[in-house]
Amino acid sequence: MYRTKTCGELRLRDEGHAVVLAGWVQTIRNMGGMTFIDVRDRYGITQLVFNEEIDASLCGQANKLGREFVIQATGTVRERLSKNIHIMTGEIEVVVTKLTVLNASLTPPFTIEDETDGGDDIRMKYRYLDLRRRIVRKNLEVRHRMAFETRRYLSEANFLEVETPVLVNSTPEGARDFVVPSRMNPGQFYALPQSPQTLKQLLMVSGFDRYFQIVKCFRDEDLRADRQPEFTQIDCEMSFVEQEDILRIFEGLIKHLFSNVRNITFSDGFPRMTWHDAMKYYGSDKPDIRFGMKFVELADIMKGSGFSVFDDAAYIGGICAEGAAAYTRKQLDALTDFVKRPQIGAKGLVYARIETDGNVKSSVDKFYSQETLQKMKEAFGAQPGDLILILSGDNANRTRKQLGELRLEMGNLLELRNKDTFACLWVVDFPLLEWDDETQRYYAMHHPFTSPKPEDVPFLEENPGEVRANAYDMVINGVEVGGGSIRIHDSKLQNRMFKLLGFTDEQAQAQFGFLMNAFKYGAPPHGGIAFGLDRLVSLFTALESIRDCIAFPKNNSGRDVMLDAPSVLDESQLKELFIKVNLKD
Numbered sequence: 001m002y003r004t005k006t007c008g009e010l011r012l013r014d015e016g017h018a019v020v021l022a023g024w025v026q027t028i029r030n031m032g033g034m035t036f037i038d039v040r041d042r043y044g045i046t047q048l049v050f051n052e053e054i055d056a057s058l059c060g061q062a063n064k065l066g067r068e069f070v071i072q073a074t075g076t077v078r079e080r081l082s083k084n085i086h087i088m089t090g091e092i093e094v095v096v097t098k099l100t101v102l103n104a105s106l107t108p109p110f111t112i113e114d115e116t117d118g119g120d121d122i123r124m125k126y127r128y129l130d131l132r133r134r135i136v137r138k139n140l141e142v143r144h145r146m147a148f149e150t151r152r153y154l155s156e157a158n159f160l161e162v163e164t165p166v167l168v169n170s171t172p173e174g175a176r177d178f179v180v181p182s183r184m185n186p187g188q189f190y191a192l193p194q195s196p197q198t199l200k201q202l203l204m205v206s207g208f209d210r211y212f213q214i215v216k217c218f219r220d221e222d223l224r225a226d227r228q229p230e231f232t233q234i235d236c237e238m239s240f241v242e243q244e245d246i247l248r249i250f251e252g253l254i255k256h257l258f259s260n261v262r263n264i265t266f267s268d269g270f271p272r273m274t275w276h277d278a279m280k281y282y283g284s285d286k287p288d289i290r291f292g293m294k295f296v297e298l299a300d301i302m303k304g305s306g307f308s309v310f311d312d313a314a315y316i317g318g319i320c321a322e323g324a325a326a327y328t329r330k331q332l333d334a335l336t337d338f339v340k341r342p343q344i345g346a347k348g349l350v351y352a353r354i355e356t357d358g359n360v361k362s363s364v365d366k367f368y369s370q371e372t373l374q375k376m377k378e379a380f381g382a383q384p385g386d387l388i389l390i391l392s393g394d395n396a397n398r399t400r401k402q403l404g405e406l407r408l409e410m411g412n413l414l415e416l417r418n419k420d421t422f423a424c425l426w427v428v429d430f431p432l433l434e435w436d437d438e439t440q441r442y443y444a445m446h447h448p449f450t451s452p453k454p455e456d457v458p459f460l461e462e463n464p465g466e467v468r469a470n471a472y473d474m475v476i477n478g479v480e481v482g483g484g485s486i487r488i489h490d491s492k493l494q495n496r497m498f499k500l501l502g503f504t505d506e507q508a509q510a511q512f513g514f515l516m517n518a519f520k521y522g523a524p525p526h527g528g529i530a531f532g533l534d535r536l537v538s539l540f541t542a543l544e545s546i547r548d549c550i551a552f553p554k555n556n557s558g559r560d561v562m563l564d565a566p567s568v569l570d571e572s573q574l575k576e577l578f579i580k581v582n583l584k585d
Helices: 054-062 120-125 133-158 196-203 243-262 275-282 329-340 369-381 397-411 456-460 490-500 505-517 532-540 571-576
Strands: 018-029 034-043 042-053 070-079 094-105 179-181 187-192 211-216 230-239 270-274 316-320 348-354 361-364 387-393 424-428 433-436 439-444 471-476 479-486 526-532
Touching: 018 042, 034 054, 042 532, 070 120, 070 479, 094 571, 120 532, 133 211, 133 439, 133 532, 179 329, 179 387, 196 211, 196 275, 196 505, 230 243, 230 532, 243 424, 243 471, 243 479, 243 526, 243 532, 270 275, 270 369, 275 397, 275 424, 275 456, 316 397, 316 456, 348 369, 387 397, 471 526, 479 532, 490 505
Parallel strands: 042 094, 270 424
Antiparallel strands: 018 034, 018 070, 034 042, 070 094, 179 187, 211 230, 230 526, 316 387, 348 361, 348 387, 424 471, 433 439, 471 479, 479 526
């Protein structure tokens, strides 16, 4: 046997037992006549002891080891004189009687520690070493538990896990596809699925009733901290359901995951907010409700006093930061610089302090009487010691988004966004369609198969921009972790939707004819949802990026620097696929 115990298993109760351990050398400490080695495996670390007075040869062998050597050690467990409270095996050590080197190692390019000296690029290049770090391994252990608990919850709720194809047809209406050439069909291409959307709808037509899949999806998009070219969804669909059924089942799933993975219990139902209110009060369709600072609109109070910035604005709104009136001029200037950043785009910032006597001291005092400023204070319900921050602009939606960024920044500065606190929210009643000025047409806000609210169907042609979708998103701590909708199951309504989106009958048939034809054979009412497993795990583990909860992620350029992918194909492969590469254009 290579080992009888793991490196995280031994305790004081094992004192006197003979054991065999195997793992990687973490550290070597030569203390003169004694050598101490920490050996590590997936389960933990155990201290090995070598005594020169007892066995000089064995001690000499130990001193020749290097970091990350793979070793096997046989010995006896004894109590440690100097306990280590930072590791689970810290009360014991193993006095080694036999040492075998199973494999030598080069010196690793960075330290295999929680606080490593390796930067992102080098760790991604040697990801197999990075995965030995406890902190990264723990993330993947949480991912495993979440996947396991998801399967358990859904299986107990009568869902069937069904695999869908990885080689599918292209869907130009969505994000950019990753395409795969077909050697057997020259000039034609598969696409990797952006989601199994149409396939899971076909499963509902097939009578499967409740489907789920933990599935890889692919989108050729620009990357950021919470996005990778390939990602994993918890993909689900149900038949004979309305929106309320979906929210109940999958609110239950999220509560189950929090309870079984994080030991956090939610006794109340998750709050719900319409998309309209989310945008009006938070400037975002994924508001972080761990803290307040809801927007207050001020046009009725602040216009007409001669301050042209406000008088000419289409929107004036602000937030109230409790207890922040002591902010210095330097801090306020930093906030002004923050909202002026190109990615935010505001032109400036107006502030008002609520003094201890209740008076309001503002950066635009000369334009406003104390009476008007008091009305502004009352609109916020502000108290002495509070700080009011105001933005304005000629476009209400854009200004609300800017104010939303300022709100999040204040939440960070005031330490109101604790990563160990979780606030879950359903956002509902999204617009069905959104207008694009550049192409002069409507696009589906979710996808073309989302059903409109039944009461809004009569307005599809005459006022499509006001039609609400039977759609919903799950938001946790300001992060959209899942979304879905009730689907269109009637082929006539689906045809109306295609026409609104600018599809000709021929285009609709070419892209989605298989689904439309299936609907003619008795499609049940159905709906579903998909959660981003990567995002959920990163939230549960308080990660800034989803990369550290993915075993082998891509970098910010979409490259796998460990595998050196993507790479150039050999000319013979290109010829076999009937492809020519022209980089000059």
